Amino acid sequence: MNVVASHFHYLVFVVLLLTGCFLAFACRNLIRKVIGLYLVQTSVMLFYLSQSWKDNTTIPILEGHGVPDPALYANPLPHALMLTAIVVGVATLGVSLALIIRIHRRYRTLEEDVLLQRMAEEDAA
Amino acid sequence: MTGSAQILPVLIFLPVFLTALVLPVLGRWVGGRRLVPPLAVLALSASLAAAIQALSSVLIEGPIQYPMGGWSAPYGIAWRVDGLSAGLAALILTMALITLAASEARVRAETPRRVVPFYTLALLLISGLLGIAASGDLFNIFVFLEVASLSAYGLIATGGPRAQVAAFRYVTLGTIGASFYLLGIGFLYAKTGLLTISELAKHVPAMLDAPAIRVGVAFLIAGLGLKMAMFPLHGWLADAYSDATDTATALIAPIMTKTMVYILVRILFWVFGVEAVRAMFPLSQILLAAGAAGVVYGSVTAFRQNEFKRMLAYSSVSQIGFILLGLGVGNVQAMQGAFLHVLNHALMKGCLFLIASSAAHTHGVRTVSDLARLRGERPLLVAAFWIAALSMIGVPPTCGFFGKWYVLLGALRAGAAWVAVLIVASSLLTALYFFKALERTDFVKPARREESPKPAPAGLQFGMAALSAAILAAGWFSFPIARAIAAAMLPEGL
Numbered sequence: 011m012n013v014v015a016s017h018f019h020y021l022v023f024v025v026l027l028l029t030g031c032f033l034a035f036a037c038r039n040l041i042r043k044v045i046g047l048y049l050v051q052t053s054v055m056l057f058y059l060s061q062s063w064k065d066n067t068t069i070p071i072l073e074g075h076g077v078p079d080p081a082l083y084a085n086p087l088p089h090a091l092m093l094t095a096i097v098v099g100v101a102t103l104g105v106s107l108a109l110i111i112r113i114h115r116r117y118r119t120l121e122e123d124v125l126l127q128r129m130a131e132e133d134a135a
Numbered sequence: 136m137t138g139s140a141q142i143l144p145v146l147i148f149l150p151v152f153l154t155a156l157v158l159p160v161l162g163r164w165v166g167g168r169r170l171v172p173p174l175a176v177l178a179l180s181a182s183l184a185a186a187i188q189a190l191s192s193v194l195i196e197g198p199i200q201y202p203m204g205g206w207s208a209p210y211g212i213a214w215r216v217d218g219l220s221a222g223l224a225a226l227i228l229t230m231a232l233i234t235l236a237a238s239e240a241r242v243r244a245e246t247p248r249r250v251v252p253f254y255t256l257a258l259l260l261i262s263g264l265l266g267i268a269a270s271g272d273l274f275n276i277f278v279f280l281e282v283a284s285l286s287a288y289g290l291i292a293t294g295g296p297r298a299q300v301a302a303f304r305y306v307t308l309g310t311i312g313a314s315f316y317l318l319g320i321g322f323l324y325a326k327t328g329l330l331t332i333s334e335l336a337k338h339v340p341a342m343l344d345a346p347a348i349r350v351g352v353a354f355l356i357a358g359l360g361l362k363m364a365m366f367p368l369h370g371w372l373a374d375a376y377s378d379a380t381d382t383a384t385a386l387i388a389p390i391m392t393k394t395m396v397y398i399l400v401r402i403l404f405w406v407f408g409v410e411a412v413r414a415m416f417p418l419s420q421i422l423l424a425a426g427a428a429g430v431v432y433g434s435v436t437a438f439r440q441n442e443f444k445r446m447l448a449y450s451s452v453s454q455i456g457f458i459l460l461g462l463g464v465g466n467v468q469a470m471q472g473a474f475l476h477v478l479n480h481a482l483m484k485g486c487l488f489l490i491a492s493s494a495a496h497t498h499g500v501r502t503v504s505d506l507a508r509l510r511g512e513r514p515l516l517v518a519a520f521w522i523a524a525l526s527m528i529g530v531p532p533t534c535g536f537f538g539k540w541y542v543l544l545g546a547l548r549a550g551a552a553w554v555a556v557l558i559v560a561s562s563l564l565t566a567l568y569f570f571k572a573l574e575r576t577d578f579v580k581p582a583r584r585e586e587s588p589k590p591a592p593a594g595l596q597f598g599m600a601a602l603s604a605a606i607l608a609a610g611w612f613s614f615p616i617a618r619a620i621a622a623a624m625l626p627e628g629l
Binding site for chain 2: 027031034040043047050051054057058061088091094095098101102105106109110112113116117125129
């Protein structure tokens with residue numbers, strides 16, 4: 011039980027990662043696939059951020075003068091890296107939603123099985 | 136290395152990237168719109184000049200480091216160009232230059248209202264791939280990986296409704312791949328606190344037993360495998376390549392998956408090291424198994440395809456498998472063969488997709504049977520097709536033979552005779568589906584003509600001629616190229 015408590019954030023990360031992968035692969039609705047993608051990216055962000063915490067530290071914002079003692083602050087580097095990852099996630103979200111708009115405009119459906127069926131009918135015609 | 140050469144890594148990347156940002160602004164005016172294709176070609180030429188300069192500098196004096204912002208490793212983001220990076224950058228730029236210079240007429244024909252966005256996305260894609268080649272930092276590679284991937288998704292989506300569905304599938308799988316890559320380097324970072332490749336190389340080989348490192352490698356291989364269409368993670372490639380516009384495919388196919396293989400090579404053989412790859416079971420075995428399965432699956436499926444571009448797409452799956460086989464065998468000859476094949480396959484596939492583009496433009500060729508429309512009509516195209524097809528099969532003196540030859544030698548030297556047998560068998564399979572296509576295009580005039588063909592675009596004629604000449608030249612100069620690869624581009628410790 012102690013192991014679970016001390017590794018709680020990793021458990022949450024694993025659950026989010028697997029949920030996201032499941033949604034992206036198993037759902038028929040395209041929007042749900044996109045949500046799954048975003049969950050996968052968020053879980054990776056959680057993984058990085060959970061590495062920045064150290065016990066008995068504060069947020070890494072400098073105040074006052076003098077050279078700071080790194081032992082007093084949480085690690086800011088994963089946060090900086092994940093800012094970039096968030097931007098990448100938003101861009102990917104934008105691209106996928108734009109594609110969904112175009113697909114819906116043309117095939118009038120957001121369900122993958124109906125979509126494939128309509129594409130096959132179009133090929134046969 | 137100090138001095139003016141130090142800025143070369145950034146000079147390779149900047150012209151293409153800055154022009155990509157300028158093009159949409161320029162496209163606002165009608166006059167500007169006509170300038171966009173030549174400006175794109177100009178930017179690629181400038182970057183290519185920098186890449187060739189970097190390659191010659193690296194071959195003579197060794198790797199070039201550029202600490203971005205003045206922060207040196209391990210605190211800063213390192214840009215580092217060594218033999219392999221410079222070679223890859225030069226290859227990417229050469230293929231992009233030839234393809235975009237040759238395809239202006241085709242781009243205007245296929246996507247008449249989206250010419251400027253097409254060129255913008257194309258330049259962003261190339262700048263992302265160049266950033267991957269010139270970067271010495273794993274997270275920086277991730278950023279450029281996403282820049283290149285998002286541009287590729289957009290480029291593929293310009294091809295119409297079917298292409299948009301294919302692009303959506305590519306987005307789904309590609310984003311999961313990139314997220315797994317990010318997760319993999321997250322595990323490496325968790326264990327070492329480092330992201331710079333040269334710094335990681337000092338610490339990771341000592342930590343091979345740590346579970347975090349092993350999980351990190353697993354996620355890296357899974358993520359990059361999705362991106363490079365390693366079997367069985369190749370599902371997105373056939374639709375994406377065949378449904379996209381001909382020019383988009385001709386641009387993406389020769390270079391995108393190869394750059395993903397480059398990232399895998401960097402991480403496995405530079406961060407982990409050759410010794411570690413051999414020691415970590417089942418790393419080489421995974422590469423060998425996935426490579427072998429890809430070779431067989433790609434060749435067999437290509438034979439069953441009716442659409443011409445789909446056949447070429449599955450052939451690409453097969454060739455990526457072959458490159459992974461070379462990496463899995465892992466001795467000097469096999470690595471020489473794998474890298475040589477990266478160069479050769481880029482030339483061959485680029486030529487083949489330009490051929491597909493030109494044939495579709497003039498005679499509406501979409502399927503292998505349609506190739507019969509070309510009989511007696513397109514001598515240059517058919518000659519280029521013969522050269523490229525013989526090279527894919529692996530007939531000397533075309534270049535395709537030599538990549539396979541080196542990997543075969545390496546496999547025999549390593550005692551893996553089954554790899555040699557597999558290479559020969561896959562060449563025979565390749566011969567089957569290419570001869571099926573070649574049979575349609577021999578020089579006999581057809582009995583009747585259906586519709587009058589459109590005139591052949593001069594740019595594409597030039598592009599096909601240039602790439603066929605390059606295929607023959609790369610074959611003629613194979614041994615010097617292989618020696619240069621062994622001297623400057625292989626990892627230490629082979």
